[in-house]
Amino acid sequence: MCTLNEVKMGLFITYLSCVVIVNSKINRISATPKYENRSANGNLRKFVDIYDDIELQWLDSVKWKAVEGQMAISGTDIPDYCHTCNCTQLNNDMYVDCAHRDLSTAFESIRSNTLVLDYSDNGIEIVSFENFVGLTHLNVLSLSFNLIIHLDDTAFNDLTNLTELYLDHNSLIVLHYCIPTGTLDHLTNLRVLTLHGNVNLIDSGSKLNGETFRSLRNLLFLSIDGFKNITFDKNFLYTNLSTLLIKGEPSRCDIDVLEDDAFDGLSKLQNLVMKQCKIKLLSPVALANLKSLVYFDISGNHLLGMKQVLGPVAKALINSKIKILKLNGVSHQTGIKLKSEDFLYISHLNLMELHMDLNSIVTPDGYGFVFSNHSTLKVLSLRRNMLYYSEWFVENVLFLNPNIEVLDCGDQFTVLSLLNITIENSEHDSEVYLNHRKLSIRKFIFTGTRKMLILPDFGRTNFVEYIDISCNYISKFTDNQLTNLFHLMFLNMSNSFIETLSYSLFKNTPSLKYLDMQNNLLGFGLNSSKAADMFAPLKNLETIILSKNRIYSLNKHIFSKCVAIKTIDLSENYLDTFDLILHTLNNVSVLNLRNNRIQTLSQTVRSYLSIIASKHLVVVNLENNKLICSCDNIEFLNWLLNTTVSVTGKDDYNCYFSNSSQSLINTNTVQALETECFKYLALIIVLTAIITLYLVLNIAVIIFRYRWHILYRYIASLRIEIGKRT
Template identity: 25%
Template structure:
């Protein structure tokens, strides 16, 4: 019902003995009460539930609810001008009611300094029988010592969500809430409404709130990290089952600690910044559901998962665990998770996994591996006889291996497992004919198979009509007449193609040889003409003229391998024009600040010389070549030339491919791995450039500087 200004409940309301629920909320209607007097509810003694949220209330007299002996639920949320100053007046007398649920969310203005929840604010709640209490979205930064021990012992659900909580002594008082089953400290990262900055809001404050800055000695940062030598034990209520700490700005490495909470089952830590999980966590043996998705994590260790013995649902999606899982050759990360029924590691930049990765997950029902970069299913699944759903969507799969098809066929006989292969790169070719026939045989097990498409643009193959399409493809693949007629031409073509491929394979060797031969020839001409031009550009040695060299030393100067201090530049930076700002604003200033002399083409290439001449001089005069590789870089013909000639310089002149090092930009991660950089990536001559603002930035620059200054490997 709507409630106008200065409304009162008359004596006639005493006759409404069946009036047990009163909803005068401004959210569902119109409410403009402003003030709740002591006798406001005197004529409605039979109420059990009251919702006076968003009623523009700015004042409560002391004890307006003490007449309501049957009251069970009270909601005063969204009355933003109340503040905690009026909580004592609101809660006075509630110990004489049957109240079990109390909500005081958003009773502070949206904009303002942090608030302090004190013992005086909740002193009248102690003797009530509350089972659920919520103080969400009140700008709380700190909870005074003693508040939690003086909460009702019957409390089962407690929410401090959407506040600004910092760490303090109150964290060590949670164990006093003996019957607490659910705790919510989520910080919802929603966008602020710009109208809130200008709206009129005059909340009531008390001395505790206004003097919060005095108590800042109790406040610590929310960096979730401690020294390894410190053993921390966190005591939680023995009946606590669920913790909501998602979107709470928890940041850092997951620390080593002991958790004293024998009843904990559900832990939600998603949407934080816990970027390394490599420390043991003890006391989590009872956890059944753990959500760590979207934490930008790059490292996970078997130490972290060792105690997660009963976990049934594990969500690790939207992290960066591809490299860590790929390097787990002994398959120890998931070795103790024998009870897992649902595992989500989608969106983790997975390329492939060791065969034994999931060898102990015999109870697996749902496996989500979507939105990765897998080109084949390399892990074993034959033992997962309880599978009901496998998500391989949005990867780079062209088909499934014979081992995988055999394993799935055995599982098909025991369960109605569904497989999602949508948004992959399925090849509808003769080479894939066996795989396509196998899909048709078991098409009832594939989700939305009629929507699959061929990546090779085979317009004749339609997954909606697989049997017809397979017949057409089969006929095309066995056309022996055409094969016999074209046999002679094919042999000739094969020989020509082989020659072309050989030339193409060694094209950069040939180009490098041609350039060096030309350079040596020009050297001989200059030597015979006694050109006084300096030959060796060197920052540590005097320049040498042609006159200073004998003919015997010509080959030595042209072909010699220079030592570490005989190069004019420490590094030649190869980059595409689209990345010019990145090089000039970040790479060049940072490297030069560490006394690293860099060669930049837009600065150091000599006017009048050809591009090839400038590129080869820059490579030859530098100790290393650093390539800033992005999608635009891989499309550039000249940058490809720089990259490959630098590789040839490393192989032929420096005895190490480590002469070249790649910096892989973020936009390259979802692209196709180019053959020009595959050998460097296979030998780990690369660094991933982390996203701007990432905590990994400092570590990246340190590694790059160490690489430039270190000898070749």
């Protein structure tokens, strides 16, 4: 006999289910879920965090393994459902792919040797025991992106070997009613369970019934919606849950406050993600229970505030095993100025990675920023804040945290530009000398700052491999900017208003492989005789990007000693000709000359490119240039049509005539041009012959007319000569 409250709740669930089903059907038409290869037979399936596309790689089982050698089922004994679904088989194991089939119900009598069964992205509303009877061999079951409103408590009774169950994005809006106690009791081998994308409505009345999960002793991964008053009670102690993902999708994560008992049953938890969950109060007692925690991400909870996460939250984690802490976007304040004492508790953690992106942090005034007392910190990320570049701050951080391998301060002031806030720069003299201490820094990023940037001195002995200082104001690069960087392989100096480079700038960067200097003002210094040896030390350089630099001409020897170079990008400049020496560049595979003023390629350049193309693929891009249609350029046009070099988009190239008209470069155009040029050649020959004949005749007439005068002059001069001799 049902009580009145149970009847009311049943009616409430029915109402909510109807609303959710209608909304789900509408949403499924307009939105495609961000999954990669969601079909079971797609060889590889990845569980992807929908909001920032970061793959969760903590569990190998989250990826459906590639299965080689699967054979399509053939013969007369083919199950009826295989006419609708895609069925394949390997070593007597069946893989049944019923995804995207617009099914309203699941099939019954699936063969017992089925290993993987995928019903994702259909219109299934109810599943029962009959749909999975006898499937004791089944390992993976996907029911995600359906309209399931209720699970029969016996539905999964036969799935004793199931290891992965995907129930995300359905309509199980009140979990403790839609998944009755006992529904999961027989899934003792389950390792992965996804339930997120079900609780669509805030304050839906959902509760997390720990008894439902008590029998999942092998459970390792759980994703679930973040509804109010969510609590993982001591029933979860019977599981081996190590990764918990509380989704922060719109209208599906509204935790607000996490009480002291929120994580009582998660003593084995190692990875916890609670992004964008509107949390404004997080109990330190709850966090203190997570002794095994290694990875913690509370990004996007801007109501928490920086003081709370650096204070009580960090303090509560001191006795944990935390290694990676992500505090991106945890404050809604603008212009946060941190002090060294704010990192008191952070410095006591044995962190390997600390991420504090998107928090409007400004460059601090003080010294002594120690992020790790135990020198364990390897990665420090401060992206998308309000840090102006300060050499003393960078050197201070690196000196006091010498084991940092990656310092990422990229994309500064991206938010500030929208707020139109002015920051006063405070100047400091650098008092830190990095040469006195061996550093571990390998990757340095500081982009988007509002101050003139000068690279810090990384010390006489360093292992820096990656530097990105793009989108700054540099103007001039001198010799002492790139000193002792013998291990540097990647350098990005793009978008930095650089006008001049020292001709010996790269003498200390012999390992450089990638150089990006696009969108600067280098056009007036690369055609001088001194520029011939600018890149000579870069014997290992593979990619150079010099696009958008207002280059009118280049020294023809500028890249001749970069024997390893593969990609040369000179696009969007003002080049009229391209006559670089290429015969030493046998590895060139990409030559980008798009958007210049090039009229033709010389015979020498064409020959070099053809020789290289005979050895490996060479791609040349000449799009949007001023290629000319003239008799002098016929050889180039024929080469363009017939070359073995891969010319990007050449079918759409136009050439320009002297009268400013243009024509598509194709066989007909070239043949017409050759015919026209032949006519001109014949006319020129005839005219030349006529003019020559005219001149000869005129000379003959003149000689004939004045023959006696000429003869008289000749005899007279002859007599005079004879008289002189006698």
